[in-house]
Amino acid sequence: MSMILNIFRGRCPHCEKGRIFEKLGNPFLFQMPKMKQKCDVCGHSFEREPGFFFGAMFVSYAVAVPQMVVLLLACKALGLENIPIIIIVIIAFILLSTTNFRLSRTIWMYIFRNV
DSSP: OHHHHHHHHTBOTTTSOSBSEEEOOBGGGTBOOEEOSBOTTTOOBSOOSTTGGGGHHHHHHHHHHHHHHHHHHHHHHTTOOHHHHHHHHHHHHHHTHHHHHHHHHHHHHHHTTTO
C-alpha cells in the first residue's frame, strides 16, 4: 500500500523519500512538470538511459483512458448531450495532463525499479 502512496506522492523509487519532480507544472499557465536528474536523498538517477521514458507514454494512455471513460459515463448519466460531453472531456483531459504526465513517469520508474 505504501508503494501506491509513494507513486501518487512522486517519491523516489529507490529510497522512497526524495521527490522526483522539482516543479509540478500548471496546465493553466502551460507549464509542464520538471523532473530532477537525481534523487536529493539517495542520489538515484531517474533517467537510466536516453529514451527511458518513451514507454511512459503507454502508461499515460492507460491512465488517461479510464479517466475519460468514467467522465463520459458520468456525463451520460447526468443526461448531457454529445457536444457538451466532448467539450467537458477535452477540458478535463487538458487539466489532468500535468498530473497524468507525473503519474505515468512515476509508475514507469516503479515498474523498473528493481531491474
